[in-house]
Amino acid sequence: MNKILVMGPSWVGDMVLAQSLFKQLKIDQPDCQIDVAAPTWTLPLLERMPEVSRAIALPFKHGDLAIGERYRFGKQLATDGYTQAILLTNSLKSAILPWAANIPIRTGFKGEMRYGLINDMRPLDKAFLKKTVERFVALGRAKDAPLPHSLSLPALQADRTNLSGLMQQHSIALSDSPVLGLCPGAEYGEAKRWPVEYYAEVANAALNNGWQVWLFGSDKDRPVTSQIQQHTQQRCVDLAGKTRLGEAIDLMSACHTIISNDSGLMHVAAALDKQLIAIYGSSDPGHTPPMHPQAVIEYLGLSCSPCFERVCPLGHLNCLKHIPPSRVIAHLSLSTQIPQV
Template sequence: MTRSLVIAPQWIGDAVMTEPLLRRLHAHGERLTVGAVPWVAPVYRAMPQVDEVIEFPFQHGGLQWAARRRLGRELHGRFDAAYVLPNSLKSALLPFLSGIPRRVGYLGEARVGLLTHRLKNPKNRPPMVAFYSALSGDREGLEHDRPALHLPPEAIEAALAAQGLQRGGYVVFAPGAEFGPSKRWPAEHYAQVAAAWPQPVLLLGSGKDSPVCEEIAQAAPNARNLAGRTSLAEAFALIAGARAMASNDSGLMHVAAAFGLPQVALFGSSSPHHTPPLNDRATIVWLKEDPQYQPPLDCAPCFARECPLGHHRCLRDLAPARVSALLQAASNA
C-alpha cells in the first residue's frame, strides 16, 4: 500500500474542495495522511478516507525554515508519495525535506526542483474541485466530483444538546467571509431576514466575524452570535444538524454544501462559476446574471477584497425579501 502525505490548503473552503481528490487516492489503494494547519485540520477529520491528520506548527507568511526542516526530519522515511495542493514554494518544502521519493503538484513559484511530478497550471483554470482532483492522475469524470463530509451522529447530537436545539429546528447564517468585505452581504440585510424568521438563527464564523454577527444579533432577538465561540468541529456539527443555511461565498458555504444542507449562497465580487457550492440543494444568487437587474454589473466579478468602485452594488442591491423567500423555499424542500 502506498503511504501518501497530502499537504493541505490553508483555507477552509479550499480544504473542502480537496475531498474528491482524497476519495480518488483512497480508491487507488493509498493510505492517506493529511498535513494541515490547525484551523483547517477539522475538515479532514470529517473525511473517512483520511487515516491520519498531522497539525502543522506553521503560520501564514514566511518560509519558517527551521520548523519545516525539523518536521521533515521527523517524517523522513514515513511516506512513499506526497501531493502538494497549494501552489506556493513553501508548501513543497516539507515533502522535499522529508525525502519523499514521489512529489506531485502544480508548477508555480519556481519550485520545479522540489517536485518530481509536475502538472502545468491550466490557462483557463477549471473549477477548484476538478483542479485538485487532476492531481490524482485520473482523467475521467473530474467535472462531476462533489465534496462530501461526514460526522458521527453522536457528534451532531452533542453539539445540538449543548445549544438546547433539536435537529432541523433552526437555521444557520454565515455572514462573514475571510477574504474581505466585498464578499459580505450587508449585516443589516441579514438582520432583517433573521428578525422575521420563525425559528432560532445561529450566526457562525470565526472570531473575526463576531462583530458583524453581534450587529445582527442585536437587531434580531432570535439570533445567537456563536462566531468565535465554538470550535470548527462544533460549527460543522451545528451546520449538519440545521434545517437550512444562508451564507456569503465562504468556507462555511462549502461545508454546508458538503453536508448536503439546503442552502442559499450569495455571490457578489466572486464567481459561482469558479467556486460554486456543489450541492443539488443549493440556490445560488448572483445579480451579475440576473437579467432584470439594471444597470448591469459590468464590474463583476472583480475578485477584489474591497469594492474598487465604492458602491458594493453586487451585494447591497440584493434584497432581503428575496433572500428570505429563497431560504424559506429551501428549508421546506
C-alpha cells in the same frame, strides 16, 4: 500499497474541496493510504473525512517561510514510507517538506520556482481547469489523464453524538421547529459580505414563521452577528466566536437551511448536504462554487464583477446590495416544520 502525503491548503473552504481529491484517490486506488499535512485549524475537517487515515498538524506560523523548520519536519517523515506527495498549494515553502522527506514522486503545479523540489511538475491550464476542485482532483490523476466524468462531492461526517451536549452548552432548546443557519461573515473582506441588515430581514422573516435562527462565524464575525441580534430583538442564537470549527460543523448538521456568503462555512454547509443559499459578490461562483447539486447561487454578474477585491474598488458594493432580502426569502419554504434533533 501507495502511501500518499497530501500537502493541504490553509483555507477552510479549500480543505473541504480537497475531499473530492481524497474520494477520487480512493476510487482510483482503493488500497491507498492518504495522510494530510495541514495547518492545525483545518484538522477538525480532516477528522470528519473517512478517506483520511492521518492528519498531520504543521507547526509553522501562517506566512512564515521557515525553511529550516520545514526541512527538519520533512526529515522526520522520511521513514514513513510515502510513495507520493501531492501539493495542493503552489508556494515554494510547501514543496520543501516533501523534498526533505525524500518522497519519490512529488506532484504539483508549476509555481514559485519549485524546480527540483517537485519532480512531477504539471502545467496549470486555468482555462481548462477553471474550478479549484478540478485542479485538486487533476493532481491526483496520472499526467494528461482526463478528469472523471463527474466529480465526487465532499461529504463531511458530523458527530451527531456531540450535538446534544453542544446544544446544552449553548442553551439551545430542543424544538420541532426547523433551524435556519446564517453565516454572515467572510474572512477575506467586506466585498464578500452581504449587508448585515439584509441578513437581519431574512432572520426576522424566518423567526416570525416559527423557525429558529442560529448565527455562525468566528470571533472576528461577532460585530456582524451582534448587529443582526439588535435587528432581531436578540431572538437568534449567536454562536459566533463561541465554537471551535468542529463544534460548528456538528451544530450546522442540525440546520435545515443555511444562507452564507462565499466563505469556508458555505463549503462546510454544502458538504453536510444542507439546503444552501450561497451569496456571491466580489468572487466568482465559476471558480469556487458550493459542491452541492441543489445549492442556490445568488450572483448578479455585474460588469464590474468578479473583482476579487477585499473592499469594493468603486465604493458602491452593488454586486451585493442589489440582491434584495426578498429574493433570498423567496427560496425559503417558511411554512416547513421539520424536526431537527
